[in-house]
Amino acid sequence: MKHNGTEKQYLRFTRLNRTLHIIMIVSFISLSLTGMILKFSYTGWAVLLSHLFGGFESAGNIHRFAAVMMFGIFVTHIIDLFRMKRHEHLSLKELLFGKNSMMFNRKDWRDFVGNLKWFLGKGPRPNYGRWTYWEKFDYFAVFWGIFVIGSTGLMLWFPEFFTRFIPGWFINVATIIHSDEALLAVGFIFTVHFFNTHLRPEKFPMDIVVFTGRMDVEEFKNDKPEEYEELVAKGELEKYLVEPYQPIVIKAVRVFGWTALTIGFSIVVWIIYAMIFTYR
Numbered sequence: 108m109k110h111n112g113t114e115k116q117y118l119r120f121t122r123l124n125r126t127l128h129i130i131m132i133v134s135f136i137s138l139s140l141t142g143m144i145l146k147f148s149y150t151g152w153a154v155l156l157s158h159l160f161g162g163f164e165s166a167g168n169i170h171r172f173a174a175v176m177m178f179g180i181f182v183t184h185i186i187d188l189f190r191m192k193r194h195e196h197l198s199l200k201e202l203l204f205g206k207n208s209m210m211f212n213r214k215d216w217r218d219f220v221g222n223l224k225w226f227l228g229k230g231p232r233p234n235y236g237r238w239t240y241w242e243k244f245d246y247f248a249v250f251w252g253i254f255v256i257g258s259t260g261l262m263l264w265f266p267e268f269f270t271r272f273i274p275g276w277f278i279n280v281a282t283i284i285h286s287d288e289a290l291l292a293v294g295f296i297f298t299v300h301f302f303n304t305h306l307r308p309e310k311f312p313m314d315i316v317v318f319t320g321r322m323d324v325e326e327f328k329n330d331k332p333e334e335y336e337e338l339v340a341k342g343e344l345e346k347y348l349v350e351p352y353q354p355i356v357i358k359a360v361r362v363f364g365w366t367a368l369t370i371g372f373s374i375v376v377w378i379i380y381a382m383i384f385t386y387r
């Protein structure tokens with residue numbers, strides 16, 4: 108849906124959340140590129156790319172730096188959740204299981220079944236609320252990734268420290284877990300996540316809401332009808348309407364978005380090539 112550039116837009120994401128998402132993209136792409144260079148170091152592409160990063164050792168250092176960025180984002184997000192809890196006077200139960208929480212609930216299951224029916228032309232599109240079930244899934248994928256990839260990454264980084272508590276052979280296991288789970292994460296983000304957010308027909312070729320935080324009211328109404336109807340019923344929609352960004356900002360955002368999409372898709376092509384033709 109095109110925007111004429113003057114009407115007010117609905118504000119979906121706070122400035123902090125947008126900033127965190129941008130830093131997460133930079134950090135995740137850096138981790139993926141440098142990680143894949145190490146994993147597929149025997150391919151010509153890895154050798155070529157390693158020069159860009161100053162060699163394999165330097166790629167490993169950039170990998171660790173990007174990992175610190177990722178941990179930083181994660182911790183900031185958790186602190187922000189507790190800040191929100193205090194600010195909005197929510198109980199822990201309300202924070203975790205309230206209407207707009209990211210936790211899965213029964214409606215997500217109904218929406219999932221409804222969506223399958225909609226795909227088959229056997230029902231209407233579900234009345235999605237603030238977060239769809241696939242957005243919640245992607246959100247928790249990051250928690251899982253931080254837990255599994257992050258913890259094993261720390262073991263590879265500080266093996267002397269960790270082998271005070273775990274047997275030495277577990278470092279080999281940690282390498283396999285880290286490497287294969289990373290492959291899964293990269294494969295998931297650059298295909299399923301990219302498709303769900305950017306390539307599905309309503310959003311194609313790119314949805315920039317996570318960068319600008321804003322979306323057209325008409326688009327909001329179609330995309331998250333339940334949330335829209337609730338805000339209108341409570342008379343609160345106006346509170347969330349803001350001026351759109353200048354065209355130059357939108358252009359810069361699109362350049363950043365296209366760069367991220369291109370790098371992501373290229374990494375997928377490279378992984379498929381490495382797995383089919385050169386896998387060891």
Ligand code: HEM
Nearest residue numbers: 138139142143145146167174177257260261263264286289
């Ligand atoms: C977030 C915390 C992370 C930490 C602390 C971490 C740390 C590490 C360390 C220390 C290594 C060994 C590097 C070397 O040998 O020089 C490594 C390897 C690797 N990392 Fe990470 N990493 C993290 C996240 C990620 C992510 C998000 C990905 C990809 C999405 C990833 C993909 C890889 C891959 C593919 C390797 C090569 C493993 C192999 O040799 O097969 N890492 N990581």
